[in-house]
Amino acid sequence: MTTQEKVNAVGMTRADYRGLPSTLCQGCGHNSIANQIIAACYELDIVPENVVKFSGIGCSSKSPTYFLSRSFGFNGLHGRMPSLALGALFADITLKGMGVSGDGDTASIGMGQFKHLMRRNLPMLYIVENNGVYGLTKGQFSATAEKGLKLKREGVNLYRPVDICKEALVSNASFVARSFAGDPKQVKELIKAGLRHKGLAVLDIISPCVTFNNQDTSLHSYAWGKEHEVRLHDIAFLPVPPRDEITVEDFEEGTVRSVELHDGSIIQLKKLEADYDPTDRWHALRALEDAELNNYMVTGLIYVDPDAPSMFDLYDLPEQPLNRMTESQLRPPRETLEAVNKMMF
Amino acid sequence: MSSQPSQAVQEETRSADGPIVNDFGITFCTVNGSGSATANNTVLRALFKMGIPISGKNIFPSNIQGLPTWYTIRVNKDGFLARIEKDDIVVAMNPATFARDMEYLVPGGVLFYADDIKLPITRSDIVCYPMPVKRLIKEAEVPTSLRDYVANMVYVGVVAQMLGIEMDAIYAALDFHFKGKKTPIESNFSVIRAAAEWARANLTKQDRYSVERMNATEGYILTDGNTAAALGALYGGVQFVAWYPITPASSLAESINEYLPKLRTDPISGKTTCVVVQAEDELAAAGMTIGAGYAGLRAMTSTSGPGLSLMAEYLGLAYFAEVPMVLWDVQRVGPSTGLPTRTAQGDLTFAYFVGHGDKNYIILLPASANECFEFGWKAFDLAERMQMPVIVLSDLDLGMNQWMTRPFQYPDTPMDRGKVLWEEDLEKFLAEKGQWGRYLDVDGDGIPYRTLPGNRHPRSAYFARGTGHDEFARYSEDPEVWERNMARLKRKYDTAKQYVPKPIIDDANHAEIGIIAFGSNDPAVEEARVYLAQRGVQTDYLRLRALPLTDEVEAFIRSHDRVYVVENNRDGQLAQLLTVNLPELGAKFRKANHGDGMPLSARWVRDTILSLEEK
Numbered sequence: 001m002t003t004q005e006k007v008n009a010v011g012m013t014r015a016d017y018r019g020l021p022s023t024l025c026q027g028c029g030h031n032s033i034a035n036q037i038i039a040a041c042y043e044l045d046i047v048p049e050n051v052v053k054f055s056g057i058g059c060s061s062k063s064p065t066y067f068l069s070r071s072f073g074f075n076g077l078h079g080r081m082p083s084l085a086l087g088a089l090f091a092d093i094t095l096k097g098m099g100v101s102g103d104g105d106t107a108s109i110g111m112g113q114f115k116h117l118m119r120r121n122l123p124m125l126y127i128v129e130n131n132g133v134y135g136l137t138k139g140q141f142s143a144t145a146e147k148g149l150k151l152k153r154e155g156v157n158l159y160r161p162v163d164i165c166k167e168a169l170v171s172n173a174s175f176v177a178r179s180f181a182g183d184p185k186q187v188k189e190l191i192k193a194g195l196r197h198k199g200l201a202v203l204d205i206i207s208p209c210v211t212f213n214n215q216d217t218s219l220h221s222y223a224w225g226k227e228h229e230v231r232l233h234d235i236a237f238l239p240v241p242p243r244d245e246i247t248v249e250d251f252e253e254g255t256v257r258s259v260e261l262h263d264g265s266i267i268q269l270k271k272l273e274a275d276y277d278p279t280d281r282w283h284a285l286r287a288l289e290d291a292e293l294n295n296y297m298v299t300g301l302i303y304v305d306p307d308a309p310s311m312f313d314l315y316d317l318p319e320q321p322l323n324r325m326t327e328s329q330l331r332p333p334r335e336t337l338e339a340v341n342k343m344m345f
Numbered sequence: 346m347s348s349q350p351s352q353a354v355q356e357e358t359r360s361a362d363g364p365i366v367n368d369f370g371i372t373f374c375t376v377n378g379s380g381s382a383t384a385n386n387t388v389l390r391a392l393f394k395m396g397i398p399i400s401g402k403n404i405f406p407s408n409i410q411g412l413p414t415w416y417t418i419r420v421n422k423d424g425f426l427a428r429i430e431k432d433d434i435v436v437a438m439n440p441a442t443f444a445r446d447m448e449y450l451v452p453g454g455v456l457f458y459a460d461d462i463k464l465p466i467t468r469s470d471i472v473c474y475p476m477p478v479k480r481l482i483k484e485a486e487v488p489t490s491l492r493d494y495v496a497n498m499v500y501v502g503v504v505a506q507m508l509g510i511e512m513d514a515i516y517a518a519l520d521f522h523f524k525g526k527k528t529p530i531e532s533n534f535s536v537i538r539a540a541a542e543w544a545r546a547n548l549t550k551q552d553r554y555s556v557e558r559m560n561a562t563e564g565y566i567l568t569d570g571n572t573a574a575a576l577g578a579l580y581g582g583v584q585f586v587a588w589y590p591i592t593p594a595s596s597l598a599e600s601i602n603e604y605l606p607k608l609r610t611d612p613i614s615g616k617t618t619c620v621v622v623q624a625e626d627e628l629a630a631a632g633m634t635i636g637a638g639y640a641g642l643r644a645m646t647s648t649s650g651p652g653l654s655l656m657a658e659y660l661g662l663a664y665f666a667e668v669p670m671v672l673w674d675v676q677r678v679g680p681s682t683g684l685p686t687r688t689a690q691g692d693l694t695f696a697y698f699v700g701h702g703d704k705n706y707i708i709l710l711p712a713s714a715n716e717c718f719e720f721g722w723k724a725f726d727l728a729e730r731m732q733m734p735v736i737v738l739s740d741l742d743l744g745m746n747q748w749m750t751r752p753f754q755y756p757d758t759p760m761d762r763g764k765v766l767w768e769e770d771l772e773k774f775l776a777e778k779g780q781w782g783r784y785l786d787v788d789g790d791g792i793p794y795r796t797l798p799g800n801r802h803p804r805s806a807y808f809a810r811g812t813g814h815d816e817f818a819r820y821s822e823d824p825e826v827w828e829r830n831m832a833r834l835k836r837k838y839d840t841a842k843q844y845v846p847k848p849i850i851d852d853a854n855h856a857e858i859g860i861i862a863f864g865s866n867d868p869a870v871e872e873a874r875v876y877l878a879q880r881g882v883q884t885d886y887l888r889l890r891a892l893p894l895t896d897e898v899e900a901f902i903r904s905h906d907r908v909y910v911v912e913n914n915r916d917g918q919l920a921q922l923l924t925v926n927l928p929e930l931g932a933k934f935r936k937a938n939h940g941d942g943m944p945l946s947a948r949w950v951r952d953t954i955l956s957l958e959e960k
Contacts, residue, residue: 087636092799318616323641330582344566
């Protein structure tokens with residue numbers, strides 16, 4: 001007798017969300033994130049064909065082949081994933097965009113496109129798998145590496161790091177979150193929330209590089225992360241309509257704050273800090289600043305504006321996906337050309 | 346074209362006296378930002394309205410206000426519209442360039458000048474007409490703030506009176522320019538009329554130049570190549586445009602914005618069917634375009650040389666991931682920032698070889714505004730059929746200057762969306778062939794079948810990438826897989842020869858000499874051929890319209906003893922490409938190239954070929 005494999009509301013098994021076997025190092029934080037993407041999509045009942053994956057170049061950018069094999073994907077150029085995703089997502093605005101980038105890809109070579117993507121609020125989940133180091137080229141400093149970090153062949157890092165969440169906040173990103181690959185439950189809940197956000201959801205995940213940057217004192221290491229992570233809140237994401245499996249019993253009444261996303265789904269935050277308000281940008285910046293001063297890492301949903309107009313809202317787009325349109329809809333009728341010729345003098 | 350001699354050889358062939366009608370060049374020398382463009386276009390359009398063939402060339406600085414600028418109108422009854430090197434008539438409004446502007450006049454030429462320019466007149470062989478610009482403006486009761494702008498209308502009136510430009514034609518030009526708005530039309534026209542009246546009462550005609558109504562502009566429109574390209578793209582069903590401002594390409598994307606609501610609003614939903622995004626730079630503009638092309642939109646970007654440099658990286662990806670996209674390069678003078686407001690054909694070899702590694706691109710070479718429209722729509726059919734970037738090389742002269750051209754013709758072929766599989770197509774394909782692979786060549790033409798994001802068939806998805814991949818889009822570092830894929834891509838490029846526009850060939854003379862040229866040099870070459878024939882030098886002519894080279898090009902070269910390759914750049918880039926592609930014919934090529942930022946003149950083409958013939 002065979003056991004029927006469990007299916008979700010759209011009739012998919014967990015296996016329908018899998019990808020190819022990972023070729024990253026054993027223990028790489030990125031693999032853990034890929035697994036949480038699979039879990040989040042399964043639990044959200046997302047049809048894989050409705051997702052388009054994008055990435056740049058680097059270890060992180062290889063990972064989209066390790067999940068959602070049934071989704072389209074485009075592994076583009078180093079630091080140039082935002083523009084690629086922007087053009088592609090206009091083709092069918094019912095698709096969900098999911099970008100996976102790294103700290104080099106986003107904060108060094110791709111800083112310009114990253115900033116402008118936030119400015120435009122393109123609806124997509126933008127995950128940064130942040131390990132402070134270039135892995136594929138064998139361990140050079142990235143722009144998020146902390147000052148004073150020592151690497152084997154590079155010596156000491158002289159420069160101050162880029163804080164991706166701070167950059168996102170000052171660029172008016174409408175969803176800014178940080179997590180730690182060693183905290184899979186939080187990673188998953190934030191992925192879910194990000195996928196349901198109607199604008200750009202930036203999710204910076206500290207994802208230790210076990211090969212080149214996992215010294216216990218480095219802020220991109222498992223040990224440091226585990227010891228210094230301070231959650232702003234415990235997070236649970238409730239899709240619409242709420243489903244039974246998601247348990248919220250550990251959220252005590254009176255300490256729970258709910259943020260309703262545009263599609264009606266709800267992020268529940270169990271407050272650890274008494275008065276943290278994730279819809280207040282000033283508050284969010286302050287939290288990041290305090291963390292840096294006091295040498296800890298805040299995780300959770302740092303900022304969200306569920307109602308910020310997305311890029312698609314700014315364009316008056318037809319309901320039918322643009323890429324399904326045919327000649328009769330796209331080529332102006334013959335008689336219009338006569339009028340055009342007359343307009344030319 | 347008539348075989349009468351014309352402007353390029355004016356000083357050699359003209360009789361010493363007698364009237365010169367509808368055959369001259371006039372240059373307006375003004376200060377940038379003074380509103381002279383309106384005045385100059387008014388003269389140009391009025392002449393066109395009178396049925397006289399004209400071309401207008403704006404020689405302008407990279408500056409918003411204050412530097413000298415020149416606008417040359419060539420009036421030519423025979424329809425020769427290439428640039429001429431000397432002026433018959435100069436309208437001098439700028440003291441800073443007064444002395445030099447005068448030097449460009451032919452003997453017997455005419456100098457109109459603002460009489461507040463108190464500089465010596467150094468020529469005794471010209472006719473001079475001072476114009477009391479300041480006085481006439483004061484009398485015209487124009488608000489002080491507008492004085493500078495209408496000052497230019499004084500020269501329009503004086504020149505019109507002295508040359509015989511009809512007032513009705515001028516009114517029609519103003520009416521067009523100001524889109525029928527009575528107040529600006531009337532205030533400008535009143536200045537023009539008053540100035541003409543003053544000239545009639547105070548100036549005595551001493552020169553030989555005049556215009557007379559003809560019937561030679563019927564069946565033509567007046568437009569610029571960038572507007573034409575934008576309209577062509579809109580008729581080609583463009584759905585996504587990403588661009589970054591750059592001279593001389595900006596007006597292409599801006600024209601798309603201008604005509605989009607009129608032409609591409611869906612009658613039922615009232616929504617527009619094309620998205621235009623001004624990107625943060627050319628890297629992003631290319632990326633957005635390629636993203637859109639990958640996802641099945643007719644996508645384009647427009648730029649100039651410096652932008653093309655930045656797009657190199659993404660073009661390589663589009664070639665290798667086989668993404669359709671259209672890129673317009675309205676060329677200016679490089680290298681580097683070069684001469685941003687001057688014209689050249691200097692991006693040809695770069696466009697052909699752009700990006701690292703082995704790669705090929707389809708290149709289209711429009712030569713007229715009409716052809717900009719035609720290639721505007723055709724480029725999408727080619728890009729989608731071949732699943733690769735199509736680069737259209739226009740230039741500043743073609744793109745930004747006004748040209749009389751045949752009216753735009755409606756696309757004569759249905760849209761070719763190429764090999765795209767939607768859900769049902771894929772189902773059928775799988776049933777028939779058993780398997781589908783994104784990069785699997787099933788037809789033997791090197792062109793695989795593609796699916797598009799949004800296709801909900803569970804077997805439709807694939808992972809596009811710039812890294813090594815096999816027929817099924819799987820990552821591969823296998824040497825055989827790599828080489829097989831690259832060989833297929835080469836085969837695909839060979840297939841493109843069947844689809845690209847063929848050259849236009851005039852070999853009726855069965856001459857020993859062939860000329861090959863492309864793009865905006867066409868008018869200069871056509872005119873030069875007439876003068877060469879007058880010197881007993883017969884030529885045939887092939888105007889190249891696309892790369893890869895089609896078989897006709899090789900046949901043309903083979904059937905000629907020597908082939909002059911005429912182009913507007915320093916190195917003879919087309920000659921280089923011809924030599925690379927047809928090395929065994931290399932000895933036949935003679936470079937006739939030169940680049941100084943100005944469009945080539947017929948005289949230069951003629952003299953260059955003559956002097957090389959003598960060697």
